Amino acid sequence: MQHALLLFSLFAGLFSSFAFAQTNIQAQPExxxxxxxxxxxxxxxxxxxxxxxxxxxxxxxxxxxxxxxxxxxxxxxxxxxxxxxxxxxxxxxxxxxxxxxxxxxxxxxxxxxxxxxxxxxxxxxxxxxxxxxxxxxxxxxxxxxxxxxxxxxxxxxxxxxxxxxxxxxxxxxxxxxxQDLTDRADSLHFLLLSFIESFQSWVKSIAPARELLNLSNWLGEGAIAIGLLILCFLIFPLRYGLTIAFALLATAYSVNLLKIGLAIPRPFYFLPSLQQAQASGFSFPSGHATQAAAMIGVLIGWLLREGKQRVCISVPTAVVGWFGLSLLAGAARVWLGVHYPTDVAAGIGLGGIIALVSLAVCHYRYANDKPLIESKRLWLLLLGIYLYGTSQLIQPLYVFSWFAALGIFMSLCFIPLQPADSRKHLVKHNKVASWQQVVLALSGVGVIVAVPMILISPATTSIFILAANSVAICCGVLWLLVGAPRLSQKLVTATSGNKS
Structure with a gap:
């Protein structure tokens, strides 16, 4: 608890320093x-x-x-x-x-x-x-x-x-x-550009295929993943939300490190006519395919292990289902002209590895039969690894991801972890408390998101924008995992006391 409070105080002090510097920028003429x-x-x-x-x-x-x-x-x-x-x-x-x-x-x-x-x-x-x-x-x-x-x-x-x-x-x-920059592409990507052209022509000739791929593109969208993360944090035991967070952070760091390290241009930079959707940055591997494979793999893994009494699904069926859905998400990126088939193949493979590691961390038990995913030491180790990666390649996504991980670590310092998660008990036995917690959580997140928007103006410096959004992300995680559940529990206790 003291460690968490110390970190929070330090964090608040840093934010105050950034705010002070921003508000006094005009008072220091140069x-x-x-x-x-x-x-x-x-x-x-x-x-x-x-x-x-x-x-x-x-x-x-x-x-x-x-x-x-x-x-x-x-x-x-x-x-x-x-x-x-x-x-x-x-x-x-x-x-x-x-x-x-x-x-x-x-x-x-x-x-x-x-x-x-x-x-x-x-x-x-x-x-x-x-x-x-x-x-x-x-x-x-x-x-x-x-x-x-x-x-x-x-x-x-x-x-x-x-x-x-x-x-x-x-x-x-x-x-x-x-009109055509294919002369700058190597021999492999030159062949893949021809394949993408043929694939796009085929998809355009079959309306159902086009609609299916446009819909499949959503499997790798960040908004879907963040929504799933918030849903797991709100209505499922803590380990589920932490596992999704673990997979998303691993995806963000690994994909962007490879993209920037290899610096392979997207297909439409070589052949502009291929572009069917907005995209920027580099190509390899496909972030959509990686994220879709990781999220789908984690969800199917949970069904296999913890849904045996409700869902009859074999391991081969699970593998085929995972690969088929992941391939659809990747094929959508090829259809849109923003990735090569090799990007998709690498993304699916990387996402599969991330899913397996995430499931292993979720199910592994250590002292007192506690899930490893709930270990403060694990998240402290991840903070150190991610901090090194962020310092080597400062990028907004890396900074935001690190502060999200910091929020999770600080939350674990406040949450008394037990074999049976207390929030699971609330959801199962008290629907009113669950409804109150969801409303409180989402309302608080809305307020936290609004604060940086109020503080930031067109003249705001990039460092202050980065700091304000980082603080908001960290505070949002703290509110979801600590603030909203505790306030909801107090409201339930107060309501029960009044009725008695």
């Missing part, structure tokens, strides 16, 4: 600007904007100026890191304590892709595959006109008028359309 940005435009007045993974908003390419750098060197470096474009830095367009803006031109011709699907605003995609930050901080790089829809997604709305003047004052660059 003569040296914090960042440098580049304006790169074409002859039609379109400008290059980057979309980050954290806020999903648009902004000019650029970033912080290192202490040893000149302004121009910082603008050149940050633009290369975010877009993969080498630029010649031209005249200075604006400067204040926050940033210095330069007119820049690419040092070589740059091509763009006409997107095959609607992404919410009319813009071409710049293939930023050689960008250091692509798939990490940067979600996508666009060449777009400054339309009202685009400006509504621009991160700094106060710069709207200045942005138009910066574009007009910059020297135009010629960009050219990219």
């Amino acid at each position: 003569t040296r600007p914090k960042g440098a940005t580049c304006v790169i435009r074409d002859d039609r007045g379109q400008v290059i904007l980057v979309q980050d993974n954290l806020t999903r908003t648009l902004s000019l390419p650029g970033g912080y100026i290192d202490s040893h750098e000149t302004f121009r060197a910082a603008a050149r470096r940050e633009t290369l890191e975010e877009t993969g474009i080498k630029v010649d830095v031209g005249k200075q367009l604006s400067i204040n304590q926050n940033r210095v803006v330069f007119a820049c031109r690419p040092s070589s011709r740059i091509g763009y892709i006409e997107p095959a699907v609607d992404h919410g605003f009319n813009a071409q995609i710049i293939p930023a595959l050689d960008s250091e930050h692509f798939g990490k901080e940067i979600r996508q790089v666009y060449l777009t006109a400054l339309t009202p829809v685009v400006m509504a997604k621009y991160r700094y709305p106060s710069d709207a008028e200045a942005l138009h003047s910066w574009v007009n004052a910059s020297e135009p660059t010629n960009f050219y359309p990219l």
Whole structure:
């Protein structure tokens, strides 16, 4: 208990520090600007904007100026890191304590892709595959006109008028359309691109197949997995929710580590006509296929072990069912043109391994017949492993996943674990308490989610956004596992006392 309280106090102190720094950012004037940005435009007045993974908003390419750098060197470096474009830095367009803006031109011709699907605003995609930050901080790089829809997604709305003047004052660059980049693909992926084309043509000719694959795509969606996680935490014994959390965290870290480490471009970056859905980042392995295989494997594993009296299912049937559903989820990603068959095969295999490990951890018993999945030492070990991974490759998903794991560990320090989970007793014998707990839990989560939205403004720094959302995730887990059950139990006790 003391350990958990110490961690919580430290966590609250960190959040307060971030909040204090954010609210006092204007009270600390600096003569040296914090960042440098580049304006790169074409002859039609379109400008290059980057979309980050954290806020999903648009902004000019650029970033912080290192202490040893000149302004121009910082603008050149940050633009290369975010877009993969080498630029010649031209005249200075604006400067204040926050940033210095330069007119820049690419040092070589740059091509763009006409997107095959609607992404919410009319813009071409710049293939930023050689960008250091692509798939990490940067979600996508666009060449777009400054339309009202685009400006509504621009991160700094106060710069709207200045942005138009910066574009007009910059020297135009010629960009050219990219229809086919298959010459950049290796021999294996070149063959797979032809397979995807044939597969898409076949699916388009059979309406039921198209509808089935569109529906199967949902098996790997993150919203479905998070919904399943919350459901397990609310109405099932604790070990079930912890097992789903274990599998999701393992999926997030392993998939993204492989994606960024191998850096294989998605099919539509080589052949734009293949794209049928929105996607960004790299291709191998398929995150959808991995997550679907892991979640389906865990659920079927539970049926085999704990549903014997209710469900008659053999091991071969379970394996065939798992593989068939996982394959459907993976085939949907090939149909949508965002993954190769090899990505799907690797994802299904990785998801199967994660499911087996998760089930083993769930069912293994240690001292006093306690499930290993409920061990504080296990989650402390995972925190250390995940912290190392996060520090090596700082990415919003990694940071959020680590704070979710921190919330679980802190919750386990508060929850008195017993062989028979007390919340299982409440759900089974007291439907009113279960209903109250669900309402309290969801209401509290809604409030926790709303707090960062209130604190964050268009001018909020990325570090504060990251901190605020991380705190919200950790507090949300604590509320689901500790706050809502305890408050619900007190309400039940008070109601029983009044009736007696």
